[in-house]
Amino acid sequence: MALEHAILVSLAERSASGYDLARRFDASIGNFWKASHQQIYKVLARMEADELVTSEAVAQEGRPDKKVYAITAAGRSELAAFTATPTGPEVLRSDFAVKLRALPFGDRDAIVASVRRRRADHAAQLAEYEASAARFYPDPEAVPADHLGAWLVLRGGIRAERGGLEWCDEILQSLGEDRRAAR
Amino acid sequence: MALEHAILVSLAERSASGYDLARRFDASIGNFWKASHQQIYKVLARMEADELVTSEAVAQEGRPDKKVYAITAAGRSELAAFTATPTGPEVLRSDFAVKLRALPFGDRDAIVASVRRRRADHAAQLAEYEASAARFYPDPEAVPADHLGAWLVLRGGIRAERGGLEWCDEILQSLGEDRRAAR
DNA sequence: AGGAGCATGTAACTAGTTACATGATTGT
DNA sequence: ACAATCATGTAACTAGTTACATGCTCCT
Structure with missing residues (x-):
């Protein structure tokens, strides 16, 4: 379930669209967590329903419109709570x-x-x-x-x-x- | 899909029951691939249907009977074919x-x-x-x-x-x- | 009497993958 | 003309997790 938390960290650092998040997961965040854009959109939808994030539609010229997601207060406390849970042994698959x-x-x-x-x-x-x-x-x-x-x-x-x-x-x-x- | 291949390696080294495999996945194999016994039983059933492994019922005294799985010739060639496929980048989730x-x-x-x-x-x-x-x-x-x-x-x-x-x-x-x- | 080890599973669920869909703009 | 980038998704599937079920033996 930590994809959720990886997204929360990323949004806590800076608000972003699903597309932006997908690119971050290809770069810096992807350094320790990989996720496809499909998976990210799915999880973002659930997180919005759970009120961990909010979205705002942003119109752009010369480019498709986008939805910019931001972390909510509930999202921040969820993230803080996550850091306080014990971490189980890492799941290896090589x-x-x-x-x-x-x-x-x-x-x-x-x-x-x-x-x-x-x-x-x-x-x-x-x-x-x-x-x-x-x-x-x-x-x-x-x-x-x-x-x-x-x-x-x-x-x-x-x-x-x-x-x-x-x-x-x-x-x-x-x-x-x-x-x-x-x- | 490499749980299948991890099981094939393990059975190529020595035939075993699902339970034995689960213990190996807690020890030596688990060093690079973790799997629960439930997942192992499920995959073994599919592999037997695909004729990559065969099973033989072994009665035991003082202990429950067990099914000992062995790799088949098809299993061995599947394993050899796997070693010849290019390995994608590792999926990290930390x-x-x-x-x-x-x-x-x-x-x-x-x-x-x-x-x-x-x-x-x-x-x-x-x-x-x-x-x-x-x-x-x-x-x-x-x-x-x-x-x-x-x-x-x-x-x-x-x-x-x-x-x-x-x-x-x-x-x-x-x-x-x-x-x-x-x- | 209770727990650990042996042994095999089912059921319900969540997470993640693969393939497909759409449509505009910018660069080669 | 074709591919890449921006942007968001759906549908169908496979893989993996969590919880539960059963029952026998050996050890404390």
Whole structure:
């Protein structure tokens, strides 16, 4: 149910249309929660019925009209209440790990190719996060209080990507594929 | 759809009942894929209809009878085919990160408590993985070929837990809670 | 007497995915 | 002419969760 809460955080930071939210979920928020636009519209409708958010129609010229959603007082207290609930263990679902574990029963070359692709993805994502960090938080000792959460999550993203990258390197090395990988 | 494939890997390693699979999903497989017993029974039934697995009733004394599932030839080729498909980007869903990002809108002490709990969970899981590694793979240079996938996944688990632990420490330090955390 | 472990499920529900639909504007 | 971006959705489906049901054995 935390898609709701991810949307509330995003709207607490800044009001937005469903479309805007979908783009944020492709970028910064998507760093820890992925959601499709269809799912977002569905959940927004429910949240509006529950009065966690309100919407206002905004006419635009040269572009389709949009509905801008804003968090309500009830939404803010729901979000605060959420932060006070204990967090259960994270639900893991990694296709990549399933494939890796299937190594003795599968296509070794294809798996190596997957590892290489994944390594490249981690490297690209890491570069993107590091660019964001350098741009928005040039001085890590002086992060504004209202950005502390976002900063810490970004730091987590950087760590996760770096960790994933190193894991890929270890895998390639174990499989004796590190020379080709380094090319 | 990769729960199916996670089950196939598990059955390729060794035939098992639904109950056994559920326990494996709590332990080794659960390291990268979580599933409840209800979901497992449901998927097993579908997989049997699709002839990816077969079941055999086994009577037991002093215990309820069980159905032992085994992978079929079709199951093995499905698993091999799966390893050859490209892996999409991982779907992330982290309640913890949502909470952390909600820091400016939430209950700071409760969030700090969450971080501490999570740190302890990572430490416990890490210890468990390291114990498994020491026990089953005392010589990392000589991992048998049929265990290479399992070993690499375990290595990934160790890296992920260590990374998560370090992230928690960084968060506590940023929040000025590291002294109390170290106690 | 009560709880944990073994063992398999059903029923009702919520969450999320995939495919499709519409229609204007801007850029190649 | 075609694709991309803006913008919002519906419909049909699959996956996963939560709650409940049953019953036997072994341990405290």
